[in-house]
Amino acid sequence: MLRISAFLLAVIWLSPGWASADAYDYPIDNKFLATVVGTPPSYRAELPKKIPLRHRSITIFGDRKVPEPFFFDAKLRYSQALQKGSAPLVFLIAGTGAAYNGAKNVDMARAFYQAGFHVISISSPTYMNFIVAASRSGVPGHTVEDAEDIYRVMERIWGKLEDRIEVTDFYVTGYSLGGLNAAFVTWLDETKQVFNFRKALLINPPVRLYSSISLLDRMLDNIPGGIDNFPQFYDRLVKQLTRVYKNADTVDIGEDFLYKAFEAVNPDTEELAALIGVSFRISSANMTYTTDLMTDFGYIKPKNITMTKNSSPSVYNKVAHRLSFTDYYHVYFYPFQKAKNPSLTRSQLINDMSLSSIEDYLRGAEKIEVMHNLDDIILEPGEIDFFPRVFGDRAKIYPRGGHLGNMDFRDNVTHMVNVFSK
Numbered sequence: 001m002l003r004i005s006a007f008l009l010a011v012i013w014l015s016p017g018w019a020s021a022d023a024y025d026y027p028i029d030n031k032f033l034a035t036v037v038g039t040p041p042s043y044r045a046e047l048p049k050k051i052p053l054r055h056r057s058i059t060i061f062g063d064r065k066v067p068e069p070f071f072f073d074a075k076l077r078y079s080q081a082l083q084k085g086s087a088p089l090v091f092l093i094a095g096t097g098a099a100y101n102g103a104k105n106v107d108m109a110r111a112f113y114q115a116g117f118h119v120i121s122i123s124s125p126t127y128m129n130f131i132v133a134a135s136r137s138g139v140p141g142h143t144v145e146d147a148e149d150i151y152r153v154m155e156r157i158w159g160k161l162e163d164r165i166e167v168t169d170f171y172v173t174g175y176s177l178g179g180l181n182a183a184f185v186t187w188l189d190e191t192k193q194v195f196n197f198r199k200a201l202l203i204n205p206p207v208r209l210y211s212s213i214s215l216l217d218r219m220l221d222n223i224p225g226g227i228d229n230f231p232q233f234y235d236r237l238v239k240q241l242t243r244v245y246k247n248a249d250t251v252d253i254g255e256d257f258l259y260k261a262f263e264a265v266n267p268d269t270e271e272l273a274a275l276i277g278v279s280f281r282i283s284s285a286n287m288t289y290t291t292d293l294m295t296d297f298g299y300i301k302p303k304n305i306t307m308t309k310n311s312s313p314s315v316y317n318k319v320a321h322r323l324s325f326t327d328y329y330h331v332y333f334y335p336f337q338k339a340k341n342p343s344l345t346r347s348q349l350i351n352d353m354s355l356s357s358i359e360d361y362l363r364g365a366e367k368i369e370v371m372h373n374l375d376d377i378i379l380e381p382g383e384i385d386f387f388p389r390v391f392g393d394r395a396k397i398y399p400r401g402g403h404l405g406n407m408d409f410r411d412n413v414t415h416m417v418n419v420f421s422k
Helices: 006-012 031-037 068-073 103-114 128-134 143-161 177-192 209-222 227-247 255-265 269-295 314-322 325-340 346-352 355-364 383-394 410-419
Strands: 053-058 076-081 087-093 118-122 167-175 199-203 368-373 395-398
Touching: 031 269, 053 103, 053 143, 068 128, 068 269, 076 103, 076 128, 076 143, 087 103, 087 177, 103 118, 103 167, 103 410, 118 143, 128 143, 128 269, 143 177, 167 177, 177 199, 177 355, 177 368, 199 410, 209 269, 209 325, 269 314, 269 325, 325 346, 346 355, 355 383, 368 383, 368 410, 383 395, 395 410
Parallel strands: 087 118, 087 167, 167 199, 199 368, 368 395
Antiparallel strands: 053 076, 076 118
16 A cells, blocks of 8 residues: 655655744644654654563454454554553553554653653554454444443453552543544543543544544645546655655765755645645545455445455555545445434534534543644644633643644653643
């Protein structure tokens, strides 16, 4: 499947567009650029290079029959970094389509471990391995059902650890969709009371999931001719980078080379938006393909075809990449949910997939805090106002950073850890 080259992203971060110095000195004020490249190395928080991060797996449903192509995903994978003595424990929930060991989760784990926490990292409920091994329905996207799946995973993992480690308090956080998940997991815990989370932190969550996925889907409109022409668009950027590399005086891909390479590539805002849209489409396609095989719904793969572990998914992947997340919602997700609740309307389901559906709870839940950015690209105009209105001084809104671009910035990491250290 298509991947945005790490080399290309490394080049783009040297774009002009740095903000003028002020009290918050995250250096990129182009929200699309910030989203794509994140935080330049010299501005990142100082974190330990290594922590005792261990990869583990667990069976969630003992009687689950896993489709042959997903035989390697029958167990849920996660990671843990445990302190030697008594400590609080924090659960980390990854964002849309991301794994437990993705870069953002690993960086959060390093920060919290350094601050003295036990750390458990969990994949997004939209990630292939989670869908196969831990989603009860096999159809992610419903905020309450996803929270129940995540909570079940947390309980099972804690069941393996509770006789081995001493935990003083429980915490939960997540970024992007993981932030939305963290809100509903905390809400669910008020009833189940297994963890009685002391604090929860939502990092750049959507307000209405449907609005955010619609915005991200529309970013592909920035490719001339649409998604079908992305290979040509991508090839052009890579060829330009390759030409600069061949003509360079040194093979060292250092700062001087990156500046020269950026001058050659010079992606504009529309191209940056296209890269974001494609990255999201990859996550969406992986999720849609996985859930269709898990349920045999016939959305991508015809029902009369049986896939084996040796079957090639290439034809179906091509179909999946042509389908947007909003297609998934209207053609697959809504009918699936309506079959369980015939009175369910589309607008009702959209509201169910939003923070607004638990607004009264969030307003009074002093344990929940939010970090967000004023220029986050996954929010519709005016949606950022939801957070100070509902959370009051429990909402920390930064002036820039795009979507998660400043997540590794030193000020942000300090605030993230301090929320759980109060």
